[in-house]
Amino acid sequence: QVHLVQSGAEVKKPGSSVKVSCQASGGTFNSAAISWVRQAPGQGLEWMGGIIPFYGTTNYAQKFQGRVTITADDSTYTAYMELRSLRSEDTALYYCARGRRTVTGFYFFDYWGQGTLVTVSS
Amino acid sequence: DIQMTQSPSTLSASVGDRVTITCRASQSISNWLAWYQQKPGKAPELLIYKASSLESGVPSRFSGGGSGTEFTLTISSLQPGDFATYYCQQYDSYPYTFGQGTKVEIK
Numbered sequence: 708q709v710h711l712v713q714s715g716a717e718v719k720k721p722g723s724s725v726k727v728s729c730q731a732s733g734g735t736f737n738s739a740a741i742s743w744v745r746q747a748p749g750q751g752l753e754w755m756g757g758i759i760p761f762y763g764t765t766n767y768a769q770k771f772q773g774r775v776t777i778t779a780d781d782s783t784y785t786a787y788m789e790l791r792s793l794r795s796e797d798t799a800l801y802y803c804a805r806g807r808r809t810v811t812g813f814y815f816f817d818y819w820g821q822g823t824l825v826t827v828s829s
Numbered sequence: 830d831i832q833m834t835q836s837p838s839t840l841s842a843s844v845g846d847r848v849t850i851t852c853r854a855s856q857s858i859s860n861w862l863a864w865y866q867q868k869p870g871k872a873p874e875l876l877i878y879k880a881s882s883l884e885s886g887v888p889s890r891f892s893g894g895g896s897g898t899e900f901t902l903t904i905s906s907l908q909p910g911d912f913a914t915y916y917c918q919q920y921d922s923y924p925y926t927f928g929q930g931t932k933v934e935i936k
Contacts, residue, residue: 742925752865752873752916754925768924769830802872809879813920815863817884819872 709734711803711820718826719793726789727823729803740806740814741786743777745799746822757806757814758786793827800824831855831919835928841936846907850931852900852917860896861921867930868913876915877902907933 714728729741742757756767760779767775771790779786786803800822806814832855842848852862860880865873875884877893880900890905904911912935917928 751930752918752927754927766923770924804873807878809861809920811861811921813861813922813925815875815878815918815920816865816873817875817878819874822872 709805709818711805711818713801713803713820713823716824716826718828721794721827721829723793724789724791725793725825726787727801727803727825729786729788729820731784731786731805734805734818738808740808741777741779742804742806742814742816743775743788744802744804744816746802747796747799750799755788755790759806759808760786790825793825795827798825798827830924831858831922831926833917833919833926833928835915835917835931837931838929839932839934841934842907843936844907844909846936848904848907848933850902850915850917850933852895852902852928854898854900854919854921857897858919858921861919862893862895862900863918863920864891864893864902865916865918866911866913867916873916904933 710732740759743755758765758777760781776789802822803820804816805818807817808814834853836851862880864877867873881893894901914930914932
């Protein structure tokens with residue numbers, strides 16, 4: 708059984724950065740993909756980007772390009788998401804999710820972390 | 830970006846009802862579509878992938894169908910634990926996009 712355990716809640720000032728971690732256990736890490744999906748209060752799901760640790764390749768949604776960096780440390784089975792230049796609209800629950808890759812190389816999400824609440828407030 | 834549109838946004842139903850949620854893509858995504866269930870305060874859970882493949886451990890009352898631009902999620906007999914919000918997601922191309930969600934409420 709795969710488990711994704713995320714770091715704890717964060718409160719940040721506008722203009723600062725946040726780095727959230729996601730540690731995987733119980734399953735493959737390098738051959739899978741790890742994505743970050745966020746959910747603003749009372750809103751839907753929004754894909755931010757992802758990484759395939761084995762290849763070190765990343766893909767980001769255009770909306771977050773230049774402001775987000777996703778990395779992975781395969782020695783500790785941990786993925787990270789750093790979001791910079793935070794604004795109040797970034798207040799959300801941030802989830803990591805494991806991607807199950809298909810023959811096309813794209814993927815859907817079969818396991819999710821518990822979520823990390825990031826609050827941006829002055 | 831591929832836009833995913835779900836209908837209805839809210840659905841009121843009773844235990845035992847058959848319910849169907851529709852998801853439309855702004856362009857063809859073949860059958861690269863997944864469905865998730867999210868309960869309040871919880872992370873989403875995978876129900877269906879590749880439009881109609883049931884994820885292991887998911888009850889058989891859930892089924893998915895469709896291809897191209899129109900897809901459905903059907904719950905054959907609604908159970909108390911099924912009252913939740915459901916999301917579709919396309920994985921045909923980047924950026925991955927989700928529908929806005931359909932909340933299934935108790936009637």
